[in-house]
Amino acid sequence: VSTATVSAVINDSAYVSPELRARVLAAVRDLSYAPSLAARNLKRGRSQLIALVVADLANPFFSRVVWAAEAAVAAWGYSLLIFNSDEKPEVERRILARVRTLSCDGVILVPVGDSTEHLQNDPDGKPIPTVLFGRTVAGDRSDTVTIDNISAGRQATEYLLDLGHTRLGTVTGPLHVTTGRGRLDGMLAAMRSRGLTLESRYIRSGEFREDAAYSVARSLLEQPARPTALYVASGLMALGVMRAVADLGLRCPGDISIASTDTIPGIGGLRPRLTRTEHPLVDMTNEAVRLLVDQIRR
Structure with missing residues (x-):
C-alpha cells in the first residue's frame, strides 16, 4: 500500500x-x-506556535497576561510558548533569536528596549508577524495593543488634585520604557493644568517591582517636607509603596493619599482600598492574539 x-x-x-x-x-x-501534527504543520509551512515574550514573569500583571493568552491562542488553534526577558534587552534579543529557530508563526512581545530591529526578519528574510503588548517602541510599525499611559497618569493625578493636594510625589517605572515615561508625562500635564509643578526631589523611578518601589518610596517619604500624596505607576509598585508607608508609621489616607495605575490579582482586597485606574487585561490580550492571527493568515 x-x-x-x-x-x-x-x-x-x-x-x-x-x-x-x-x-x-x-x-x-x-x-x-x-x-504527526508537527509533520502536518511542517507541510503547511506553519508550526501553529505563537511566542509570548513578557517583561517579568514574576510580576502578577504579566502572569495574568499569560493566563489570558493561553486561552486566546487555543481558541484559534495555536499553542503558546512563554518566554521571560526579565526586563533585560540582551535577554530579549536572545529570546527572539530562539523564537526564529523554533519557527514560531508569530510573536506577542512586551518590549523592554528602545529598538525592535532584532525581530524584523526570520532566516528567510520575511517579516515575523509581531504584535507589541503594553508598551510601544519609537519608530516601530508593528500592531500594538496598549492603554493610553499619558491619560492614565493624568486621571490618577487629577483624582489626587481634586482631593486638595498640591505637594505631590511619584514612584514611576523606568523612564526609558513608555509605560514609565508616559505615566509620568500624564502626571506632569495634570499638574501644569492646575498651575502646579512637580519638584524633582519628589520623583522616583525604578523597576516595576515591589521591593524596588519600597526602597525608593522610603527615601521619598523620609524627607523633612514629604509629599502629601503619591501617584504610583503600577499595582505591584503600589504594594511596595503601601508597605513603606506602614513601616514609617504613616496613615493612608490620613497622612498621605495614594493613587495608582493598573491592577494585579488581590490588590482589591487591600485595606485601606487603593484608588487605581485599571487595564482591561483580558480584552487587551484577546485583541493582541486576534491581530497576530490576522497577520499570520494573510
Missing part, C-alpha cells in the same frame, strides 16, 4: 475502495499509529 493511499484514508482526502480502506485502518490499529 502506498503512502499516498494511507494518507488518503487517514485524512479522508480521496476515494479509496472500502476493502482497501478497511485494510489500511486495520494496520493503523495494529501499529497504534497516530498522525
Whole structure:
C-alpha cells in the first residue's frame, strides 16, 4: 500500500475502495499509529506556535497576561510558548533569536528596549508577524495593543488634585520604557493644568517591582517636607509603596493619599482600598492574539 493511499484514508482526502480502506485502518490499529501534527504543520509551512515574550514573569500583571493568552491562542488553534526577558534587552534579543529557530508563526512581545530591529526578519528574510503588548517602541510599525499611559497618569493625578493636594510625589517605572515615561508625562500635564509643578526631589523611578518601589518610596517619604500624596505607576509598585508607608508609621489616607495605575490579582482586597485606574487585561490580550492571527493568515 502506498503512502499516498494511507494518507488518503487517514485524512479522508480521496476515494479509496472500502476493502482497501478497511485494510489500511486495520494496520493503523495494529501499529497504534497516530498522525504527526508537527509533520502536518511542517507541510503547511506553519508550526501553529505563537511566542509570548513578557517583561517579568514574576510580576502578577504579566502572569495574568499569560493566563489570558493561553486561552486566546487555543481558541484559534495555536499553542503558546512563554518566554521571560526579565526586563533585560540582551535577554530579549536572545529570546527572539530562539523564537526564529523554533519557527514560531508569530510573536506577542512586551518590549523592554528602545529598538525592535532584532525581530524584523526570520532566516528567510520575511517579516515575523509581531504584535507589541503594553508598551510601544519609537519608530516601530508593528500592531500594538496598549492603554493610553499619558491619560492614565493624568486621571490618577487629577483624582489626587481634586482631593486638595498640591505637594505631590511619584514612584514611576523606568523612564526609558513608555509605560514609565508616559505615566509620568500624564502626571506632569495634570499638574501644569492646575498651575502646579512637580519638584524633582519628589520623583522616583525604578523597576516595576515591589521591593524596588519600597526602597525608593522610603527615601521619598523620609524627607523633612514629604509629599502629601503619591501617584504610583503600577499595582505591584503600589504594594511596595503601601508597605513603606506602614513601616514609617504613616496613615493612608490620613497622612498621605495614594493613587495608582493598573491592577494585579488581590490588590482589591487591600485595606485601606487603593484608588487605581485599571487595564482591561483580558480584552487587551484577546485583541493582541486576534491581530497576530490576522497577520499570520494573510
